[in-house]
Amino acid sequence: MATESQIINSAPSEESIIKIANMHKWYGDFHVLKDINLDVKKGERIVICGPSGSGKSTMIRCINRLEEHQKGTIDVNGIELTNDLKNIEKVRAEVGMVFQHFNLFPHLTIVENLTLGPIWVRKTPKKEAEELAMHYLEIVHIPEQAQKYPGQISGGQQQRVAIARSLCMKPEIMLFDEPTSALDPEMIKEVLDVMIELAEGGMTMLVVTHEMGFAKTVAHRVVFMDFGEIVETNEPYAFFDNPEHERTQLFLSQIL
Amino acid sequence: MTEAKVTAESSEVLKPPISHAGIIGWARLNLFNGWFNSTLTILILVAALQLIPPFVNWAFIDSVWNTTGAECQQVKGACWSVIPANFRLVIFGFYPAESQWRPLLAMIMLVGLLLYSKNRNNWGKRLLYIWLFSLFIMGVLMRGGLFGLQPVESAKWSGLPLTLILSFFGMLAAYPLGVVLALGRRSNLTGIRSLCVVYIEMIRGVPLISLLFMSSIMFPLFLPKDLNIDKILRAQVAIILFTAAYIAEVVRGGLQAIDRGQYEAAESIGLNYYQTMRLVILPQALKIVIPPSVGILISAFKDTSLVVIIALYDLLNTSKSALSNPEWMGSSSEVYIFVALIYFLFCYLMSSYSRRLEAELEYKSTE
Numbered sequence: 001m002a003t004e005s006q007i008i009n010s011a012p013s014e015e016s017i018i019k020i021a022n023m024h025k026w027y028g029d030f031h032v033l034k035d036i037n038l039d040v041k042k043g044e045r046i047v048i049c050g051p052s053g054s055g056k057s058t059m060i061r062c063i064n065r066l067e068e069h070q071k072g073t074i075d076v077n078g079i080e081l082t083n084d085l086k087n088i089e090k091v092r093a094e095v096g097m098v099f100q101h102f103n104l105f106p107h108l109t110i111v112e113n114l115t116l117g118p119i120w121v122r123k124t125p126k127k128e129a130e131e132l133a134m135h136y137l138e139i140v141h142i143p144e145q146a147q148k149y150p151g152q153i154s155g156g157q158q159q160r161v162a163i164a165r166s167l168c169m170k171p172e173i174m175l176f177d178e179p180t181s182a183l184d185p186e187m188i189k190e191v192l193d194v195m196i197e198l199a200e201g202g203m204t205m206l207v208v209t210h211e212m213g214f215a216k217t218v219a220h221r222v223v224f225m226d227f228g229e230i231v232e233t234n235e236p237y238a239f240f241d242n243p244e245h246e247r248t249q250l251f252l253s254q255i256l
Numbered sequence: 257m258t259e260a261k262v263t264a265e266s267s268e269v270l271k272p273p274i275s276h277a278g279i280i281g282w283a284r285l286n287l288f289n290g291w292f293n294s295t296l297t298i299l300i301l302v303a304a305l306q307l308i309p310p311f312v313n314w315a316f317i318d319s320v321w322n323t324t325g326a327e328c329q330q331v332k333g334a335c336w337s338v339i340p341a342n343f344r345l346v347i348f349g350f351y352p353a354e355s356q357w358r359p360l361l362a363m364i365m366l367v368g369l370l371l372y373s374k375n376r377n378n379w380g381k382r383l384l385y386i387w388l389f390s391l392f393i394m395g396v397l398m399r400g401g402l403f404g405l406q407p408v409e410s411a412k413w414s415g416l417p418l419t420l421i422l423s424f425f426g427m428l429a430a431y432p433l434g435v436v437l438a439l440g441r442r443s444n445l446t447g448i449r450s451l452c453v454v455y456i457e458m459i460r461g462v463p464l465i466s467l468l469f470m471s472s473i474m475f476p477l478f479l480p481k482d483l484n485i486d487k488i489l490r491a492q493v494a495i496i497l498f499t500a501a502y503i504a505e506v507v508r509g510g511l512q513a514i515d516r517g518q519y520e521a522a523e524s525i526g527l528n529y530y531q532t533m534r535l536v537i538l539p540q541a542l543k544i545v546i547p548p549s550v551g552i553l554i555s556a557f558k559d560t561s562l563v564v565i566i567a568l569y570d571l572l573n574t575s576k577s578a579l580s581n582p583e584w585m586g587s588s589s590e591v592y593i594f595v596a597l598i599y600f601l602f603c604y605l606m607s608s609y610s611r612r613l614e615a616e617l618e619y620k621s622t623e
C-alpha cells in the first residue's frame with residue numbers, strides 16, 4: 001500500500017551497486033561510524049536522515065572516498081575502495097556528488113564548471129564537452145545562464161548547476177549531501193524538481209535530506225542514523241507513519 | 257491617486273546637498289572636518305611651503321644641465337650635467353663602449369615584450385614562443401660570440417642591464433619555485449612537508465646579504481677548483497632562493513583562504529591532485545595574493561642592489577663609480593635622484609600593473 005502512493009514507481013533491479021559491510025570509521029579516537037551495513041540496488045533511491053552530527057555526511061562521503069574508512073569493506077560497482085589511487089579515481093568518475101554549499105568553481109563560468117571534468121578526466125574534446133554541458137544545463141532548466149559566473153546566479157540555480165556538473169561525468173550513482181538546506185525556501189522546489197526528474201530517469205541516488213515530501217515521493221527506502229549507527233531502515237510511509245525505534249520517533253517528533 | 261504621486265516624486269533625480277558639491281564642499285568634507293584634520297591640513301601646508309620652493313629652486317631654477325664638472329663648482333643649484341656626462345657609465349657600466357648598443361637593444365626588447373605581455377588577450381602558446389625566441393636573442397646580444405658579435409664576458413655586464421637580468425630572472429624563477437614550496441608545505445607527505453618548512457624558515461631567517469656572501473665566497477670552496485661557476489649566476493641563484501621563500505609564505509596564505517569544498521568538488525568530479533591544484537585551487541589562491549606577491553617582487557627588484565657587496569656592478573654600483581671620478585664628486589645627490597627615478601619607474605609600472613590585473617580578474621559577483 002505504501003509504495004503505491006509513490007509518484008515514481010520504477011522498481012530497482014535485483015543487482016547491488018553499492019555494498020557496505022561492517023564498515024567502521026574513526027576520527028582520531030572518535031568512533032564516528034559504527035558497523036555500517038548497507039546494500040544499495042542499481043536504480044534504488046535512498047533517503048538518509050538523522051540528527052546533526054550523526055554521521056550522515058561522513059557515511060556518504062566514504063562512498064566516493066572523500067573520507068577513508070578504517071574497517072570493513074565498501075564495494076562500489078565492483079570496485080573495492082582501498083588505498084589504491086587507481087580505484088579511487090575510477091570510483092570518483094562513477095559517483096557524482098552534490099554538496100550543501102554547491103561548491104561551484106567561482107573563477108570559471110557555468111559552462112566551464114561543467115566541462116572541466118569531461119575535458120580533463122574523460123579527455124573529451126572541448127567542443128563535444130561544451131555540447132554535453134549545454135545538454136545537461138537544459139536538463140536542469142538553465143541553459144541561458146551558461147556564460148555567467150557562479151556569483152551571478154541565485155542559490156537554487158547554483159545548486160542545479162552543481163547537479164549538472166556531476167551529471168556531465170555520466171555517473172552511475174549520485175550522492176546528495178543536504179542539497180537544499182542552504183537554500184532559501186522559495187528555491188528548494190526548483191532543486192527538488194530536478195532531483196525528482198533525475199529519479200524518474202532511473203538514477204541510483206543516496207540523498208541526505210530532511211525533506212519528507214521528497215522522501216515520500218522518491219525514496220524506495222529511508223535510512224535513519226543516530227550516533228554513527230544505522231538505527232532503522234524502512235519504506236518511506238512506514239518509516240514516517242510507524243517508526244519502530246524510540247530514537248526514530250523522538251527525531252521525527254522534533255522535525256515535524 | 258496619492259500613491260501614484262509619491263512614486264513619481266521619489267523617483268525624481270535628487271541633487272546632492274550644496275555642502276558636498278564643488279571644491280569648497282570637497283575641502284570641507286575631506287580636509288577640514290574636525291579640529292584634528294584641520295590642524296593636520298595646516299601643518300602639512302606649512303611644511304610643503306617650507307620644503308617645495310627651495311627644492312624647485314635647486315632642481316630647476318639655479319640648476320645647470322650641460323657643463324663640465326669644474327664649472328659645476330660655481331653653481332648654487334643642481335648640476336644635472338653629471339647625468340649626460342656619465343650616462344653610459346651609469347647605465348651600461350663596463351660593457352665595451354662600441355658594443356653598448358647590444359645591451360640597449362636587449363633592454364628595449366625586454367621592456368617591449370613585458371609591455372606587450374601586459375594585455376591578457378595576447379597570452380597563449382604564441383607568446384610563449386616569442387618569449388623563448390627573444391630570450392635567446394637577448395642572451396646572444398649580451399654574450400656575443402655568435403653571428404659575428406664580439407664576445408663579452410659576463411664579468412663586464414653591469415649597470416641597468418645587470419639589474420634587469422637579476423630581477424627579471426629572479427622573479428621568473430622564484431615565483432614558480434615559491435608556489436611549489438607552498439604546496440609542499442601543505443602536503444600530506446611528512447617528508448616533503450618538513451623539507452619545505454625547514455627550507456622556508458631557514459631562508460627567511462637569514463638576510464639576503466649573507467646568502468649573497470655564501471654564494472660568492474663559501475660556495476666556491478666546496479666546488480672542484482677548475483669548475484668555475486659564473487659569479488652573476490651565483491648571485492642570481494641566491495636571489496631566486498631568497499625570494500622564493502617569501503613568495504611561498506604569501507602563496508600559502510592564499511591557499512589557506514580557499515574553502516575545503518573547492519578541493520572536494522574538484523576531487524568528486526575525478527580531478528587528480530595536479531589538476532585540482534592547477535585548474536581549481538591555484539587560479540583562485542594566486543589571484544587573492546596578487547597584491548602581497550607584487551610587494552615581494554618589488555622589494556626583490558630593489559634588493560638586487562645588494563649585489564654591491566659581492567662586487568657586482570648593478571645600476572646603483574655603476575653610479576657610485578661615476579661619482580668616484582673627482583670631477584663629479586660633488587654631484588652625488590643628482591646621480592642618486594636619477595637612479596631613484598629609474599627604480600621608481602620600474603616599481604611603479606609593476607604596482608600599477610598588479611592593480612590592473614587584480615581588477616581584470618575580479619569575478620563579476622552579485623553576492
Ligand SMILES: Nc1ncnc2c1ncn2[C@@H]1O[C@H](COP(=O)(O)OP(=O)(O)O)[C@@H](O)[C@H]1O
Nearest residue numbers: 027030032050051052053054055056057058059
Ligand atoms: N574532519 C573531521 N574531524 C573530526 N571530526 C569530524 C570531522 N568531520 C566530522 N566530524 C565529526 O563527526 C561527526 C559526524 O559528522 P557528520 O558526518 O558531518 O554528521 P552529519 O552530516 O550527520 O551532521 C560529528 O560529530 C562531527 O563533529
Ligand SMILES: [Mg+2]
Nearest residue numbers: 056057058178
Ligand atoms: Mg552533514
